[in-house]
Amino acid sequence: MNAIAETKPDTRQAVILITDPLSEEGLQPLREASVAELQIRPGLPHAELLQAIKTADALIVRSGTQVTREVIEAAENLKIIGRAGVGVDNIDLDAATERGIIVVNAPDGNTNSAAEHTIAMMTSLARNIPQAHRSLLEGKWDRKAFVGVELKDKTLGVVGLGRIGAEVARRAKGQRMNVIAFDPFLTEERAKEMGITAGTFEEVIRAADFITVHTPLMKETRHLINAEAFGKMKDGVRIVNCARGGIIDEDALYEAIEGGKVAGAALDVFETEPFTGHRLLGLPQVIATPHLGASTIEAQESVAIDVGRDVIRFLNGEPVKNPVNLPSVSKEVLAKIEPFFDLAENLGLFLSRLSDKPLTDVTVRYGGDLADFDVRPLTRNAMKGLLKRNLGTHVNDVNAKFLADSFHISVDEHKSPNSKGFQQLITVEAKMGDEFHRVAGTLLNGLGARIVKVDDYVVDVVPKGHLLLIRHKDQPGAIGRVGMLLAEENINIATMQVGRSEAGGAAIMMLTVDNEVKPEEIGRLLKIDDIYAVRTVDL
C-alpha cells in the first residue's frame, strides 16, 4: 500500500490531473489556488492514464474516465478523486477506500439540468419530436405518423426520489400529471407535502403511464427494470432513463418494445458508453441523447467549481463538503466535533500501546455534550489511532473502517449523557487478547486535551510528546528508583502522575519525558523490583 493522506501536501506542491472535459470558468478555483501542476488531459488513452496517474495527488473526472482498481493501484501519490457531477459508478470506490483515497463529488450543481433534460425527453417522447424532426429533414411532411399523447392527467412513476427525482416530480406536477413515487426514504408526510403519492416499487410500476428512474447505479439497482418488471407494467407504458445505463436491462427493454408492451423509451444513458450502433437505436419508438443530462453551461460551471473547491480544501487539510466514501456530517456538527479529532486519534494510539496482544472488540463511548452529535468521524479517528501502531501512515480516516473490518475488529459506538463530571468525555476501550483496556480523555476549557483515565486509574496528562506508562506495585521507593534511572540515562521528566487501586496494590506512573525512551532503557526499567510493565507512547 502507498503512504497516503497522512502526508498531505499543501496545494502549492500538488499535481492535479483532470481527464474529462471541465468548464473553463469552473477551473477558476483550481487556477487561483496556484497548484504545482494542473494537468488538463481530457480523453487520455488508458495506457497514458496509467502513466499520468503515478505522480498525481488529485484526479478530477466526469463520467468518461473509468477509474478502475488498476488505475487506482497505479497511483503512487493519489489522495483524492473528485467527480465533477453526481454518479460515482465509474470509480472503484472499494479500491479507493482500501487505499485511503477520499472520493468527493458535486451532488448539487447539475440537479436542475438533469431534471430539465428528463422533462424534455419525456415531452419529446410523448410528442415524437425527434422522429418528426428527422422525417422533416428527409423532405417529408407527415402529420399522421407522429400523433402523440398528452402528459396532462397521465401518471408519472418516479423510481428514486432524491434530488433529481424530486425536481422531476415537481415539474411533472406543473404539467398536471399525477405523480407516484418509490424511494426507500420517502415518507407519507413528505409525499403529502409534495402533493404526490408514495408507493412501493411494484405499485409505482403498475400504476404509471410514464416511468422515470433516478436512482444511482449500484448492485441493488442494476437491472431494477427488467423483464419481470416490464411484465407488471401497463400496456403502452413509456420509459425514461436520464440516470444511469444499467438500471434498465437494455435487452429486456428491446423485447418489451418489440412485443408492444412498451410504447416508447427516452434514453440519455446506456450500459456501455459511448453507445453507438446498438439495436435499440434502430427502433422508431426509441429516442436518445448521448449522456447530456448535465451538459449545460450552468451545470458544468457549477460542478467544476464545487469539486475544485473540495479538492483544494482537502489538499489544505480542511474538511471536505461532499465526501462519498466518508460519513458526511453537517457544517454545524463538524464545528462541534472537529476540535476532538486529534484527541480521539491520540486516545486510540495510546490504547494501542497498552498491550501487544491482538485487538478484537473496540468500543468508543461518548459522554456529555458529544452524545448529541453524529460522532462517526471521531470513531474513525479513534480507529485510525488504534491501527496506526501496526499500519503506520497506511491508515487514515478513509480506510480505518475498511481496515478494521478486514482484520475482523468489531467497532461499536455508544453515547450517553453521563460524562463523569466532564463536559465531554471520549472513552476508547478494547479487548486485546485476554486483556481489556480503556483510555478516556476530554478537552478542558482553555487548557486543551487531557487523558483523564487509563484503565481504572484517574490521571491528568496532556496527550503530547513522549509518554511513559509504568505499571508497578505501590511500594515506597519505586518512584524514586524510576526517577534515578531516568536521570542516569539523561532523560528529563517533565510531568509525573501516580495512581493506585489501593495502598500497597497495583499502581501506575504516567510520565511525560523530554526525549524518546529507547528499548534498552525500557529493559533497564523493567529490571527494577516491583515494576511489571513499561510502555512508551509518542504522540
Ligand SMILES: NC(=O)C1=CN([C@@H]2O[C@H](COP(=O)(O)OP(=O)(O)OC[C@H]3O[C@@H](n4cnc5c(N)ncnc54)[C@H](O)[C@@H]3O)[C@@H](O)[C@H]2O)C=CC1
Ligand atoms: N444523465 C445525466 O447526465 C445525469 C445523471 N445523474 C444520475 O442520476 C442519479 C440520481 O442523482 P441525484 O438525484 O442527484 O441523487 P440522489 O442521491 O439525490 O438520489 C438518489 C435517490 O435514489 C434513491 N434510491 C436508492 N436506491 C433505490 C432503489 N432501489 N429504489 C428506489 N430509490 C432508490 C435514494 O434513496 C435517493 O433518494 C445519479 O446517481 C446519477 O447516476 C445525475 C446527474 C446527471
Ligand SMILES: O=C(O)C(=O)COP(=O)(O)O
Ligand atoms: O453527474 C452525473 O452523474 C452525470 O451523469 C453527469 O455526467 P457527466 O459529468 O456529464 O459525464
